[in-house]
Each structure stands twice: as structure tokens, then as C-alpha cells.
Amino acid sequence: MPAAPPAITEGSIEANGLTFGYLAAGEGPLALCLHGFPDSAWSWRHLLPELAAAGYRAVAPFLRGYAPTAVPADGLYQPGAIASDAIALHQALGGDADAVLIGHDWGALASYAAAGHAPERWKRVVVAAVPPAATVAQAFFSYDQLQRSWYMFFFQSPLSDLAVPMDDLAFIDRLWQDWSPGFDGSTFAAQAKDCMRDPANLAAALGYYRATLGAGARSPEYDQIEAAGALPLTMPALYLHGADDGCMGAELIDDGVLTSLPAEGSRYELVPDAGHFLQVEQPEAVNRLIVDFLTA
Template sequence: MDDVRAGTVTANGVEFGYLEAGPDGGPLALCLHGFPDSARTWRHLLPELADAGYHAVAPFMRGYAPTAVPDDGAYQTGALVADAVALHEAFGGGSDAVLVGHDWGAFATYGAVAHAPERWRRAVTLAVPPMASMMSSFFQYEQLKRSFYIFLFQTPLAEAAVNGAFVAGLWRDWSPGYDATDDVAHVMDCLAEPANLAAALGYYRAMFDPSRHVDRYAAQQEAVSAPAGRPLLYLHGADDGCLGADAFAPGGDVSAVLAHLPPGSRAELVPGTGHFLHLERPAEVNRLILDWLAAAQG
């Protein structure tokens, strides 16, 4: 992390903390994290993007300290899409910008490239397939068991349940064999205050409760399930314990995922990795990402 710098910027009315690497004048590479995680999840990718000439930026998502808890109280996915577009503007991104999203960041990426395709040249998503692909398999019994936490988070019990041990358990289940000790510590720093934890849970509560939606994000919300406007690389850990590859890519067949991606897209299972595949095999995953981004240049 020696070449990674920290800063703050205001976008969409929210003060974002972020990590960055690379030249300010390079094409913007915006990297969005998920739950339970932080911007530090991109610590292996940011320097490599910088070496490739990108201005690589990884914000802490809305409500994750040091980013502020948003005044509008919005945690629907449409708000995350609006944040991505506003961050593109705040960092002076052009049409050559690229977007990389993991978990909740993947949802935001799908929405951003559908809502404002002119802002992004290419995009990468990890660990969460397109909405249509995911929902077709979400209600399978084995997947419902894996998704217990989503239902827990709809209840008032969640605030008492989500502590360091709980988060460590999720990482252990989702990426078996990976030592997440440092990652969990950083997550808990981001969620140390009750308002920050409530914000992270708010992402899940807004999934099933439209009364939590803010009207001004309606167009962005619709974009999340709309066809993406740019080619996408989709990567998924073959041993993901959060969203099982067996549910939407049985036998390793990713054709059902590709059916919901734009022409020219690619989907790939990464063997020997779980939900946090970019941390488990950073050299392999970074190479897949950088090769995909480079292939569209020139």
C-alpha cells in the first residue's frame, strides 16, 4: 500500500473517503467494494491499475467510515449508481473511464453502465451476477441457506448480531481457507459507530422495502436491472460460499450469466477461489481484469 494515497471528495452530496494510486491525468478506474468490506479490498489492484496508467480510485461506499453517513438516508442500489456517476464527475473522468465492482459494488456497476454508458469504456464485476441471472437461482434451497444473513438483516436483531465475530464468520464461510483477520479489522473500523453499521444494513433493508427508496434515484434504480450499456467481464469464485456457483453456473457453464450481459462480454469462474477472489488470488484475478481492460484500447 506504499503507493496508495488517501483523500476525501464530495460527490452526490456525500463526503467520500477514498484510496487512490496512479497519475491524476490518467483514465479514471473507479473500484467499488461491497459488504462486509472496505476500500482496502482493492489494495492489490490499485497499484497495478496505476502501473497501467490509470488514475485508480477506490471510495469507501456511502455510510462506510471515513465516508459520511448520507443526509438523504438512501441506501437503495439506485443511490449507489448515482454515487458512481457523481464520483466519475468529481474525479474528472472522461469517456475512457472504467468501472470495477465487487458484491454491492457489482450492483452499482451494472446500474452505472446502464444509466450512463457514455461515461464508461468498459466494466468488470465480481461475485454478483446480473440481477436477472441471480434472481433466477436465488430461491433454490441451498442458496437460501447461504443467504440467511440477508433475512437476518431485515430484523432489529441485526444490530446486535453483527460484530467482529459475525463478520469473521461470513468471510470464513464465503472464502474458505483465506485469512481475513486484517480485512475484518478494517471492516469493523468502518462500521464501529452505530450509524455506520445501520448504513451498511440499510443496503439490505432497502432491497425489500420500497418505502426506504428515495424518489430522486428512481431512474438509477431502474437501471440496475436494465441491460448494461458496455461490455462486461464477470468473474466469480468457483468455491464462493456466499453466492454458490452451482446455483447459476451449474457444472461450470456460464452461458446463463452471459445471456444477461451485453454482446462482447465475458464470464469466467476462477478455480480455487471464493467470494473475495481478488484477495485470494490477486495475481490471477488482476491479470484477468487488466487484460480485459487493455483489450478494448486502441
């Protein structure tokens, strides 16, 4: 009989002044997996056992402010803060130079910054669903992309504090439906809602957008880390994007992505029949792309 896949366990750890809840599987070099919005660490449920079977200690933390991780007292949610958390988690989890970093959505933004600011900590990087800064900057001159990104601007309004939690956070269900058309993501959306149901946690999730596009609190220290996210990565990187992504249009993804991922061995892949949450929509294809890249 084939061996059972490695079990996923739950735990907590102190890093960067916060208590992080996390999911983990396996032993070996650290593979740190960062989720996005509106999501949770559970969206890595398919990948964690595969990374473990490939010889990694795969760890998926719940990002700052997403229960069960603590809400930071300083109220800082800019990408540089998440990147700082990733660097601190690398240290707290005993990571070394063989560690790898995997990020989706906000986790991708944090991964660019963490890998740019502390390249000595990461052997390889995988990023998904949000392309490098230069491509994102061009996207906001596109009418189609601005239309897809309406929610980012809506989150700057106090009205969003009232609208998003209505009807048991039905707003979150609709984003999953719009961003991954045709996919039943209700289980994953429900787990994401569990992380944001408390008003403090929801305020944190919206705070990510307010720190980036609005008047949310920012830190000069985190600004410096965040700026490194615009630098070309110096380690091999794999960029993945769903061909049917309803949040960040696939038409934005071309060879220009590689100008930010110039290291030898870097590449990008469009995943067919997948939207924004490609790691749960096409887990077999995405897992194989990631594991083959990391173990090449």
C-alpha cells in the first residue's frame, strides 16, 4: 500500500513580537507558505503534505491579524510588515540558507520584499497570483484591471466596515466566486471567514489595503523592507498565475515578469482552468510545478 501523506499539525510560535498560529507538516529545510486575502493558512492544505514528502518542513502561518494569529498592537499591516514577519519566522522556526519561500496574493507581495531584503535566507522563491511590482504598477493604467480592483478602493471607505461583515461575511463568499469563476470555494471561504469574524480581525484584514492605498499606519522600518520588494530577485523564482483569474487578469502576465525575476532558472507559468486561488483549484498541477521547481 502507498504510504499515507504526512499529517498536518497545528501549532503556535512567537516571532516579531506576535504569537502566530500555523499549520505544519514534515521535517527538513523550512518551506514557509504565506497566504493572502480573503484566505487562510488552510489554502495550503494540499501543498503542505507534498512539500513534506519532498523533504521539507512545510509551515503555513496565519498572517498577522488573521485569527488565531494575534492582532498587532501597532496596527501595522503594510507589505513590509508581513515581510518582516516572514524573516522573523524564518529565524524562529530554525530556517537556514536552504529555506524556501512560497507566497500567494498578499503572501506574494510579502515574499518579494522578504526575499529582496534578506536574500541570504531563501534558496528559492515561489510567488502566485500577484506579479512583481513593475507589472502591478502597469496594471493600474488598465481599465479592465481597475474594474477588477474596485474592492481595494472600496476598502478605503468606512462603508466597507459595515458592508463586509453583513450576512455572515457574504462579501467574502462573493469575492471567492468572482475571483475563481466556476470553482466551489465555499469550504476555503468559510475557513477564511473564521479568521476574520471578530471585528478586530476583520479590521486587520482591511488594514492591509488601507496601509497600502490609504491612510493606514506605516513604519519607516517596514518601508525600507518593503522597498526591497521592487528589486530584481537574486535567487531562482517561479511565478504562477491562474489563466482565469478574476482578480488580477492573466493578460498582464508575459515575459516582462522575468525582468523582476532575472536569476538563472527563473520562469513563469499560466495554470489552465484556474482562477485566483489556483493552489486549491488545481492542486495536483500546482503542487507538481512547485515541488519540481524547488527540488530541481
